[in-house]
Amino acid sequence: MGSAPWKEYYLELEPERRAQILERLLKEVPDDGSDRFRKKLFELRYLETDHRSREVDYSRPSVDRYLWQCVNFVQLYETSRFFKRGARREVTQFLSGNGYIEAMEAGPDGERALYWEIRNAARRFFKTCSGTEYRRALFGLMSPGKADQKNQMCLDTWKMTEGIAHRLGITKDLSVWTKAVMDEYHTTDPLAEDRMRKLILERGPGKKQ
Amino acid sequence: MKTIKNNPIVKKLGFNRIILFIILLLMYGAFSLIIPGFASTARIMSILNYVYFLGFLALGVTFVIATGGIDFSIGPVMFCCALMSGYTLNTYGAPVIAALLMSVVIGLLFGCFNGYLVAYVGVPPFIVSMATMNIAKGLGSVFTKTQSVSWPQSNDPTGNGWFRNLVKVDGIPTGLIVFIIAIIILYIVMNNTKAGRYILCLGSNKEAVRLSGVNVRKWQMLAYVICGTMAGIAAIFFVSAYTTVQPGLGDTYNNEAIASCVMGGTSMGGGLASIGGTVIGVFVISLLQEGIMAMRMTKEVQMIITGLIVIVFVYADVSARRRKN
Numbered sequence: 001m002g003s004a005p006w007k008e009y010y011l012e013l014e015p016e017r018r019a020q021i022l023e024r025l026l027k028e029v030p031d032d033g034s035d036r037f038r039k040k041l042f043e044l045r046y047l048e049t050d051h052r053s054r055e056v057d058y059s060r061p062s063v064d065r066y067l068w069q070c071v072n073f074v075q076l077y078e079t080s081r082f083f084k085r086g087a088r089r090e091v092t093q094f095l096s097g098n099g100y101i102e103a104m105e106a107g108p109d110g111e112r113a114l115y116w117e118i119r120n121a122a123r124r125f126f127k128t129c130s131g132t133e134y135r136r137a138l139f140g141l142m143s144p145g146k147a148d149q150k151n152q153m154c155l156d157t158w159k160m161t162e163g164i165a166h167r168l169g170i171t172k173d174l175s176v177w178t179k180a181v182m183d184e185y186h187t188t189d190p191l192a193e194d195r196m197r198k199l200i201l202e203r204g205p206g207k208k209q
Numbered sequence: 210m211k212t213i214k215n216n217p218i219v220k221k222l223g224f225n226r227i228i229l230f231i232i233l234l235l236m237y238g239a240f241s242l243i244i245p246g247f248a249s250t251a252r253i254m255s256i257l258n259y260v261y262f263l264g265f266l267a268l269g270v271t272f273v274i275a276t277g278g279i280d281f282s283i284g285p286v287m288f289c290c291a292l293m294s295g296y297t298l299n300t301y302g303a304p305v306i307a308a309l310l311m312s313v314v315i316g317l318l319f320g321c322f323n324g325y326l327v328a329y330v331g332v333p334p335f336i337v338s339m340a341t342m343n344i345a346k347g348l349g350s351v352f353t354k355t356q357s358v359s360w361p362q363s364n365d366p367t368g369n370g371w372f373r374n375l376v377k378v379d380g381i382p383t384g385l386i387v388f389i390i391a392i393i394i395l396y397i398v399m400n401n402t403k404a405g406r407y408i409l410c411l412g413s414n415k416e417a418v419r420l421s422g423v424n425v426r427k428w429q430m431l432a433y434v435i436c437g438t439m440a441g442i443a444a445i446f447f448v449s450a451y452t453t454v455q456p457g458l459g460d461t462y463n464n465e466a467i468a469s470c471v472m473g474g475t476s477m478g479g480g481l482a483s484i485g486g487t488v489i490g491v492f493v494i495s496l497l498q499e500g501i502m503a504m505r506m507t508k509e510v511q512m513i514i515t516g517l518i519v520i521v522f523v524y525a526d527v528s529a530r531r532r533k534n
Contacts, residue, residue, distance in 0.1 A: 063422030071410045071417045078481060079400045079409070086401065128416040135413065135478050156413070 005029045009038075010116045013124045015046045015061035037103045037113035044099040045117065065098055066121030070181070073160035080167055088168045095173060104176055111176060118180035126188045129153045154195045157185045225474050226486045233493050240500040247503055254382060258450035259495040261376060261384045262287065262443040264488065266466040267473075268395050269439025271487045272432040274470055275399070277412040277479025278327060278334035280433065282319065282341035283440045284462030289349035290315045290444035291454040295358035298369070305361070305369050312448075313441035319345065320437020324430030342460060350456040357455045360448040376449045384446060391442075396484040398435075408432050412479020461512055465494045468519040477523065494518070 006029070009021045022042055026035055046061030073091070080087035095101050103110035128134060135152045161178040165171040171178075186192045219227060241248045266283045273280045290312040298308035319341060326337045361369040376384035399405040407428040410418045419425045448454060471477060472493065473486025494515070501511045 064420055067417060068421035068423070071414050071421065072406065074413060075406055075409045075480070079406075083401070124420065125414075125417055128414055128420065131416050133415040135480070 006038075006116070010120050011123075013120070013127060015064065018042070018120075019046075019061055033109035034113040037099070037106065037110045038117075041099045041103065041113055041117045044097075045121070064121065064124070065094070066118060067124050069094055070121060070125035070160055073164045074156045077159040077164045077167060080164075084168055087164075088170060091164070091168060091170060092173070100177070101173075114176055115180045118177055119184045122181040122184035123188075126153065126184065129156075150189055150191070151195065151199055153189070154185075154192070154199050157181060158196065158200045223474055223483065223486065226483065226489060229472060229474075229486065229489045229493060233489060233496065236493065236496050236500065240496070240503065244500065244503045247500070250380070252499065252503070254377065254380075256492075256495050256499045257382050257385055258376060259498055260491055261388055261446040261450060263462065263465055263469065263495055264388055264491045265391065265439045265443035265446060266462055267469040267487050267491050268391065268484065269436035269443070270466050271395075271470050271473075271475050271482050271484060272399070272408055272435045273334070274467070274475050274477065275408050275412050275479055275482035276429055276432045277415070278429070278432070279338060279467070280323060280334065280341075280436050281338040281460075281463050281467075282323065282345055283436065283443075283466055284459035285342045285345035285349070286316060286319045286437060286440040286459075287444045287447060287462065288454060288456070288459035289319070289345040289352075290441045291360075291448050292349040292358050292456055293352045294444070295360050295448060295454055296353045298360070299358065305372050309372060309445050312444045313438060316437045316439070316441020316444065317434060318437070319440065320434040321430070323437065324433030327433060328426040328429035342463070346457050346459070353456055355456055357453050359453050362452065372445070373449050376446060384449070392484060392488055399482060399484055404428065404431055409480055409482060412476075412481070414480075461515065464515055464519050465498075466491075468515065468522055469494050471519075472522045 005025055009018060009025055012018045012021055019042070022038065026039065045066050046064060048062055076087050076090065100114060103114035129149060129152075134149060161174070161181045162171075165174040165178055189195065246252065266287060270280050270283055293315055294308040294312040297303045297311060298305060303311070323334075323337050323341055326332045327334045360372075361367065363370040363373040374383060375387060376382070397405075399409070407418065407423055407425075408431070410423075411425060411429055411432075415425060469490030470482075470487050471490075473488070473490035474483040475481065475487060497514065497518070498511060501514060
């Protein structure tokens with residue numbers, strides 16, 4: 001997480017709380033070279049477009065563009081079987097418009113901030129996966145069992161990382177994204193490694209990738 | 210089998226869809242062999258007439274199932290649209306175009322009603338659609354005073370039968386052209402628009418979509434509005450192909466439309482929808498209905514067979530999930 005004080009910031013999932021922590025830590029902790037990226041990534045991740053041109057209002061984060069991409073990439077993987085060009089353009093637009101490329105090209109300082117920001121988004125995504133709304137079965141009438149949820153989470157993780165990267169041929173561009181999401185996934189499930197091998201690589205969609 | 214499944218073309222087209230298409234061809238071959246004259250143009254036209262209205266119903270409900278919901282009211286809503294607009298046409302002398310538009314508007318209103326209750330009030334879709342099913346049946350009966358409604362024939366002396374050209378003009382199945390255009394539009398909406406993406410994402414992880422700042426209620430409601438509108442359009446194709454509409458009916462088409470979606474690869478849990486698969490499913494069901502009818506089996510037998518098909522495909526979907534996990 002760069003340095004220990006930033007742990008609190010990257011573990012917090014609520015945008016409003018994160019905004020407060022960020023503001024405080026930027027003042028209190030000496031800059032390790034990643035501060036401008038942390039600030040920039042926060043703005044690009046949470047704040048409305050209108051706010052960018054004006055003075056940024058940290059008290060009102062209203063969207064989460066990185067969390068959205070966690071859900072979106074899963075769907076993009078499913079719907080880009082035939083028309084890859086549009087899907088690739090969509091991913092590229094996200095990468096270039098949300099500080100990803102900028103941070104990646106800035107060297108280790110930018111990459112570090114980006115990596116932890118993505119891990120935070122992935123963490124928020126995985127938290128939603130333990131809720132009752134995640135992948136309900138039989139026209140929304142049944143809640144899935146815990147094991148089913150874990151397996152589905154594994155499939156979704158693969159689709160939003162290696163799956164989409166391979167399908168669209170952008171593994172290099174999505175390398176930080178893939179690593180961050182996968183690393184976070186491995187911390188959420190003790191059987192992650194085993195599950196990923198069985199469900200994806202041995203008999204699932206990743207077999208021939 | 211594993212080698213076939215891992216073939217890149219099979220992976221692209223979808224193994225289940227290919228199997229379903231093969232089943233469709235085999236069924237057609239089998240019926241043609243068993244029933245004399247099954248491969249005739251008249252029979253194909255009859256199958257297409259069924260495909261049109263069932264297709265619109267199934268395509269509409271695909272959007273709702275993609276969100277992780279369900280709509281059991283589409284069949285009765287279609288009948289309600291046909292009854293109310295037909296009654297207005299016959300009793301109040303409304304122009305045909307107005308009656309057709311009225312049909313679509315009624316469907317849209319039912320969609321708004323269902324969508325509002327599910328998305329904004331938070332009533333489970335199962336309950337809402339079951340209630341709407343009864344409302345639609347009752348409303349159709351009350352409006353027409355429990356009388357069946359006949360739409361004008363193509364040779365109607367008043368010239369009001371022009372709308373039948375929507376399905377057939379001089380033996381040319383114009384309905385098929387309209388249906389293909391609708392498929393293309395709905396495919397694009399589902400796979401290449403913001404609305405379609407939100408609808409699919411809602412089915413896979415509603416909470417994450419909400420936290421991303423997306424107005425989940427709006428997009429969830431939209432799925433029901435599309436479904437209701439499609440039921441209104443289906444009513445137009447129903448009355449263009451058939452003449453009389455009876456009140457209190459329509460619920461058998463729910464099963465057929467939902468079965469078409471599920472067998473076409475739309476996941477019952479939401480988040481995964483296939484417009485192409487639904488279309489193949491519609492052809493399978495329509496062919497089956499026509500085949501059963503050609504074998505002179507009763508409507509009741511048709512209902513039993515359709516019900517069994519729904520159970521088989523729902524079971525197949527559930528067991529495939531279990532196997533996968």
